[in-house]
């Protein structure tokens with residue numbers, strides 16, 4: 001991967017967007033913002049139309065057999081690309097940590113091999129920008145106060161570290177406010193949010209309290225699933241705090257006539 | 262402990278009751294965040310912490326691979342040192358052995374060192390049925406026992422109680438409690454000390470567990486903070502120790518690793534205050550009759566689970582409980598077992614068997630899979646992965662019989678998500694589905710959370726229309 005220079009064009013890198021099922025169906029704007037952002041950074045990202053889902057919702061509920069054909073579809077859709085970018089730490093984590101379990105269960109050595117080959121080329125958005133493109137300042141403009149929730153799978157399963165906050169700190173006009181107990185789970189947890197709704201909400205309410213204490217206008221995270229939960233609580237409380245995906249913020253630029261830095 | 266976990270409802274129902282208890286949530290929040298901060302500070306001091314964790318996990322894995330050999334070594338070393346070794350397949354056998362020892366000495370009471378395993382097998386209740394009183398001597402266990410309560414934490418079983426509640430329990434249940442007792446912790450400890458001292462001096466038989474069993478010398482190890490354990494281990498004439506078969510470590514050099522990992526992970530201390538070790542009988546010093554009950558009670562079942570067996574590395578430090586967002590909100594009782602929290606969510610199904618009850622089957626789902634437990638576990642137990650694997654076992658155990666709504670939904674999802682055109686078709690109904698959910702169903706979600714607005718078109722549709730170039 002080091003041999004490639006996506007803007008220098010020794011050989012153009014073929015990059016696919018795995019938009020994720022939740023963004024596809026519920027948050028297409030986030031998908032569009034990833035495209036806008038990556039194009040601005042010189043990456044001619046493609047959207048393989050055969051893609052569906054990473055299979056995590058099924059695996060985490062215990063339906064591993066049911067995830068096998070979903071994994072097959074995933075590998076077929078993305079195998080031909082040099083890199084796959086996904087705006088979700090959870091989906092990237094699932095690819096790297098769960099696909100091996102699913103393919104082992106399928107008892108299909110070829111699928112196991114193909115998915116093991118693909119997994120290291122799947123990047124969460126901030127990893128792709130910082131590690132593959134080597135960019136910190138993406139040229140964004142966002143004149144708001146922001147709190148950032150790291151999300152458990154980005155933080156612990158994937159280990160994205162401070163990549164997202166570095167990207168946010170480099171955004172012109174953006175003030176990043178410290179969120180206390182930031183590394184604590186928001187309580188979403190996939191089907192946990194419904195199976196154990198009361199506990200999920202109790203955990204989420206503590207997260208919301210910490211978010212409100214920052215006084216930020218916007219809560220940013222790298223996973224739409226967690227944001228649906230936290231945002232649902234914030235909206236129910238009529239808090240006035242908006243939730244945005246990292247891509248939604250990084251895609252913003254100073255409007256024409258606003259003058260660039 | 263006179264309460265019982267038997268017949269507890271499944272996790273979601275038990276958790277609901279706990280969530281309604283504001284006092285409980287405040288006590289838990291305060292206690293877990295205090296221990297978390299202490300642990301983080303002392304773990305942060307050690308540069309080689311990660312290396313220690315890897316060593317701890319490796320030693321335990323090696324033991325588990327050749328458990329039979331290590332156990333035979335332990336047995337013969339114990340016998341050489343003058344201990345009587347018993348093997349117990351399950352809780353009933355272990356309880357019977359302990360009762361027989363007590364009866365042989367005509368004891369109608371025993372003093373107990375804090376131990377998880379004797380709670381696991383329900384020893385106090387079994388002894389009570391034989392007319393033998395078992396006195397808990399650990400301060401927190403005493404609070405639980407006097408309050409006719411159940412433990413809710415591995416290390417701090419009365420974590421759900423604050424000191425004013427403790428004072429009330431003492432005044433109500435302790436005949437020798439000083440009348441002017443305040444809720445000052447020092448005064449409370451003093452009252453407990455007076456109450457217990459008499460029992461230590463009177464009892465002929467003591468019962469303990471063990472944190473570790475060193476195979477090479479037949480040495481049992483108990484790690485505790487109060488010194489009450491040491492009183493039990495040294496004053497009575499007869500000592501019976503119930504030890505899970507996974508507690509064996511090959512040598513003292515291996516023990517060294519765990520004596521560093523355990524105190525920092527559990528109490529947030531650099532070194533443990535009281536570490537007692539004994540090998541069989543020493544003439545003229547301490548108990549003159551020593552029994553060791555080596556207990557299976559589901560451990561070999563757990564060992565047979567390729568992914569789950571790592572749970573047998575557990576040293577019961579309880580760091581995972583303190584780190585867990587779910588445990589922090591609902592406390593230990595909701596897990597319906599003496600092993601609560603993340604480790605309980607995997608250990609109970611592994612020991613008892615997936616499919617054994619709805620309560621057991623609900624435990625692997627009692628987690629958001631946030632991974633905070635794995636991050637703190639001193640022996641690197643990948644609890645989230647074990648949880649996911651156990652969920653798969655729960656699903657498989659229920660595949661025959663009537664499919665639940667969830668299974669039907671997952672089958673539909675499999676069909677939809679294995680092909681993009683079927684997904685595209687399904688997405689046409691997103692708006693209708695969300696609209697319906699907002700008005701009628703999905704109440705588990707919508708009781709406290711709003712649902713997002715459905716977009717006009719899916720991303721897929723937008724891309725097809727524009728080629729991604731607006």
Ligand code: SF4
Nearest residue numbers: 575576578579581638
């Ligand atoms: S699972 Fe790990 S963190 Fe939890 S009690 Fe056991 S050793 Fe401690």
